[in-house]
Amino acid sequence: MTKATDILNNPFLNKGTAFTTKERKELGLTGTLPSKVQTIKEQAVQTYGQYQSKTSGIEKRIFLMNLFNTNRTLFYYLMNEHIVEFMPVVYDPVVAESIENYNELFLKPQDAAFISIDDVDSIEDSLKNAADGRDIRLLVITDAEGILGIGDWGVNGVDISIGKLMVYTAAAGIDPSQVLPVSIDAGTNNKALLNDPLYLGNKHERVYGEKYHAMIDKFVAAATKLFPESLLHFEDFGRSNADVILKKYEDKILTFNDDIQGTGIISLAGVLGAMNISKEKITDQKFLTFGAGTAGCGIAKMMFDELVRQGLSKEEAKKRFYLVDRQGLLFDDTEDLTDGQKQFVRSRSEFANADELTNLEAVIKAVHPTVMIGTSTQPGAFTETAIKEMAAHTKRPVIFALSNPTKLLEASAENLIKWTEGRALVATGVPSEDVEYNGVTYTIGQANNALVYPGVGFGAIAATSKVINEEMLSQASHALGGIVDPDQPGAAVLPPVAQLTEFSQKVAEVVAQSAIDQGLTKENITDAKKAVADAKWEPKY
Incomplete structure (x- = not known):
């Protein structure tokens, strides 16, 4: 028989004070716990009170990790109740x-x-x-x-x-x-x-x-x-290994790279959301990615694939992309290019002043992007003059400052709204407060991979998919991009983290359906919603 200490020290089995009198007798736990049998709801109230007594983010995280180590079910019950509050504590920042x-x-x-x-x-x-x-x-x-x-x-x-x-x-x-x-x-x-x-x-x-x-x-x-x-x-x-590993295995096993694919999906979902608001076509946009590492190249690849899916030839689609890194605009003769960067480099012959395109503002002046996405980890890199230069050439500039934590943001949401007189469609990589400008409340979407990777991964697992491919990722982006009301003044380009569980389920179902439609399931699964529902775990005793 399992010892009482083994049960109480196993976070997957432990219920603490919620073990019933009957369970305590059967499991040899009688006398090892206080007499009162609590419900999980009572435990959660008590535990949340302890959590609130912690003053700093790291203290709160240490407390939650102790709970996680002690009782997984109670940890997730509590997290589901306070998901917006807990997300930045258990994960970023x-x-x-x-x-x-x-x-x-x-x-x-x-x-x-x-x-x-x-x-x-x-x-x-x-x-x-x-x-x-x-x-x-x-x-x-x-x-x-x-x-x-x-x-x-x-x-x-x-x-x-x-x-x-x-x-x-x-x-x-x-x-x-x-x-x-x-x-x-x-x-x-x-x-x-x-x-x-x-x-x-x-x-x-x-x-x-x-x-x-x-x-x-x-x-x-x-x-x-x-x-x-x-x-x-x-x-x-x-950056020297991520893309190599993904390319080697993506067609052979069920695998996913969040920095390349997850960041790409959420960015594409945000751009699709922005297009819903601006009533423009994604195929008419010019994309500038500032920070051409793993994430930046993954974003460019996801946007490129979408342009091709929507009717552009690969040659036409490639002309819409500009990668800017530490040395400025990336050209085909730039030294030490990664495989991801090589797909989107430009030729110097395209520009009369190619040698001068060594900083972001110069590149913006030369190419007039309509969508600019920052993954540079260079705080303040989106300067007022750079943003005003971009906004002078497009009616609704789409600007995503995705670097995190907060101290590394390329620009604050408040400044991006102010510098563009409320015209910019903004997302940030960290949570941002609403911005009040000229009587309109602008809700700022958080381009947080957490909005998408749980649904993508879980949908593929539930459907017993052999791989995760571009078609599934596109379906996930479109599912997210269609949740926000585009006609609401100041609408966000992405849904709020408060709806995380709701749209994770939606994403899981569309990914599972895509696996079924493509004949990629290992088992005989025909109903995506049932597959997702059957696989779903809930935090209850």
Whole structure:
């Protein structure tokens, strides 16, 4: 018989004071808990009161992680009740502070699997041990080289995987006992970590090239062998590896890269929402992406695919894109281009002043973009003069400042509205307050990947899809882009996080339906809504 301590220390089984008198007798728990049997609602009221007593974001996150480690069902019940309030605490932006202090705050590994490049022979055992016999359907994997806004954080970045999985469960309803966060420790180039005596990861610089990719191949082989029904979600890999891994596996296994595909889907959904408001066509737009890393190139690719789907030839579509990075506009002779960047570079012969296009404002003057998306992590990069120059050449400029955390925003929503006299259609990567301007209240959409990746991943898992492809991602973007009322003055281009569970379900259903329509399901699934409903987990005892 299972010991009382084993049950009370297992977050998947523990109900705490909600164990009934009958359960306490049957499980050998009599006398191990106070006499009163509480409902989950009573527990939630009590727990939320404790949460509110914490004053800083990091204190609140530590409290929630302790609850998560103790009782998963109560954690998700509470998160569902307070999803808008908890989202920035369990994930972005407070997760950045948690990662930066991971070694100092470490108490428990939160059921994660830790894979080391220095011990590749133990990969399969590591996954098996961390799963502990659970039926894993979703792994979120990071090597934490490119955490948006804070860069390379080595093994500390496992908090990214843990946070992403929390959002998957809270938003879409995947069973928390069926998920596995994975840290790929390939070393770190973060000198502060290498010099930190408390650092818990490998104390050497990052390994790249053949040895790194051999480890990833070994990991994928082990994960798909042990968990054949699972989705492998890759998160915050560096720009030299992210696209390479996605391209290698996207047609072979059920996999998803949130930085490339998730950021692309939410940005496309936002642009489609903006088009609904402006009554313009996406095929008439000119796109400038400022910050041509993994996210920026993923966004450009998603927009490009949509233009082709809507009737433009690939040659016509490519002419609508301009990538700007640290060195200015990217040309075909720019040094050290990534594969993602090479798809959208321009020729110097197109411009009389090509050598002068070394900063954002010069590029805006030269190309007159109608859609500008920032993933640069350069605070204040969207200056008043740059924005006014853009707005002078288009009636409803679409401007998304997606860098996070807040201190890295290219421009505040308030300034973007003010500098364009209320004409800009704005989204930010972090939550932004409503903006009052000339008697109109502008609601600011948050281009948060959490609006879309839980539904995409869960829909594919529920339908037992073999892959996630462009058609599914397009369906997800259109599902989100159609939720907002475009005729409301000051309408947001994206739906609010408060409706996260509602539209995660909608996205899951359209993705599952797309898998069914394309004949991609492993099992004989014909009803998308039923498949999603059957797979959905709810936080109740």
